[in-house]
Amino acid sequence: MARDWNDVLRDHGFRITPQRQLVLEAVNSLGHATPEALLTEVQKTASAVNLSTIYRTLEVLEQVGLVTHAHIGHGAPTYHSVDDEAHIHLVCDTCSVVTSIHADVAEVFVRLLREKAGFETDVAHVSVHGQCATCVDRQKLL
Amino acid sequence: MARDWNDVLRDHGFRITPQRQLVLEAVNSLGHATPEALLTEVQKTASAVNLSTIYRTLEVLEQVGLVTHAHIGHGAPTYHSVDDEAHIHLVCDTCSVVTSIHADVAEVFVRLLREKAGFETDVAHVSVHGQCATCVDRQKLL
DNA sequence: CTGACTGCAAAAGGTTTGCAAAAAG
DNA sequence: CTTTTTGCAAACCTTTTGCAGTCAG
Numbered sequence: 001m002a003r004d005w006n007d008v009l010r011d012h013g014f015r016i017t018p019q020r021q022l023v024l025e026a027v028n029s030l031g032h033a034t035p036e037a038l039l040t041e042v043q044k045t046a047s048a049v050n051l052s053t054i055y056r057t058l059e060v061l062e063q064v065g066l067v068t069h070a071h072i073g074h075g076a077p078t079y080h081s082v083d084d085e086a087h088i089h090l091v092c093d094t095c096s097v098v099t100s101i102h103a104d105v106a107e108v109f110v111r112l113l114r115e116k117a118g119f120e121t122d123v124a125h126v127s128v129h130g131q132c133a134t135c136v137d138r139q140k141l142l
Numbered sequence: 143m144a145r146d147w148n149d150v151l152r153d154h155g156f157r158i159t160p161q162r163q164l165v166l167e168a169v170n171s172l173g174h175a176t177p178e179a180l181l182t183e184v185q186k187t188a189s190a191v192n193l194s195t196i197y198r199t200l201e202v203l204e205q206v207g208l209v210t211h212a213h214i215g216h217g218a219p220t221y222h223s224v225d226d227e228a229h230i231h232l233v234c235d236t237c238s239v240v241t242s243i244h245a246d247v248a249e250v251f252v253r254l255l256r257e258k259a260g261f262e263t264d265v266a267h268v269s270v271h272g273q274c275a276t277c278v279d280r281q282k283l284l
Numbered sequence: 285c286t287g288a289c290t291g292c293a294a295a296a297g298g299t300t301t302g303c304a305a306a307a308a309g
Numbered sequence: 310c311t312t313t314t315t316g317c318a319a320a321c322c323t324t325t326t327g328c329a330g331t332c333a334g
Contacts, residue, residue, distance in 0.1 A: 014289095015289070015332085017289065049291085051324085052292085052325075055325075056290085067312095071215075071271075077216075087143055105251065108251065114248060119232050119243075122272040127213075127269075130267070132259075190315095198300095199314095216324090
């Protein structure tokens with residue numbers, strides 16, 4: 001596992017660079033991370049790395065299937081390793097907390113979309129907005 | 143119906159202005175629209191209206207519950223009338239086409255999220271990424 | 285060596301803000 | 310008249326791009 005990421009890149013005609021290795025490691029170690037957060041992490045090791053390199057690297061890594069991203073909230077997308085278990089992001093519009101839940105809960109939903117619309121859902125990319133348990137409870141008290 | 147939008151605003155302590163009326167009308171007539179698109183629409187009637195007014199107005203209209211927005215793709219959010227039937231956006235990551243499907247298909251999904259995570263889903267806000275029927279078919283041919 | 289990759293700086297896209305003038309109630 | 314709302318311009322933040330130098334293969 002630790003050695004085939006570079007094969008994946010090479011197989012797609014990309015070169016192996018320290019920057020790419022660092023970004024990939026940062027994605028793996030941070031779990032969920034915005035480009036900005038990845039930059040900070042990468043710069044702990046290599047302070048000269050530029051933000052635009054992060055973006056370009058993520059594009060490459062995503063293209064070869066080593067990472068994916070999901071759109072949470074308004075601002076920044078978050079990237080995570082493809083190795084991670086498929087999960088869905090639940091974004092609370094009240095308190096902005098993001099929780100994850102196993103993608104299994106979407107099984108029926110995904111099947112319905114396939115049957116009714118011929119749509120193949122990328123489960124990991126889904127982000128669901130609404131109100132988290134905590135905020136729902138808090139609201140009941142008022 | 144045509145007359146109570148201003149009551150809604152007033153009840154929340156907001157004032158009635160031509161700009162707010164025009165933005166609301168634009169949201170209703172365009173169905174799905176980005177702030178930029180709304181500006182263009184509004185300017186057909188009142189060319190002096192400014193983009194920042196559009197943003198501020200949308201914020202107010204959303205706050206009082208007359209419109210909502212959804213995050214489709216990377217770029218701009220799209221706003222629509224709350225009167226619209228609840229629907230889910232299916233975003234094709236291959237061809238970028240956005241289709242809508244009635245929110246009923248998410249019923250089981252929403253129930254599961256409520257039961258398993260206590261999460262109350264805002265169905266209309268969900269945008270689902272994946273591959274549309276057309277692109278799925280096209281890929282099979284290759 | 286040669287083309288892919290990087291750093292830098294500047295541009296672009298979308299959204300927000302401060303302020304003075306205009307309009308609503 | 311008082312307070313909100315607007316227009317304008319500038320600031321902001323995130324992402325993208327052009328270019329020249331650097332590095333991987």
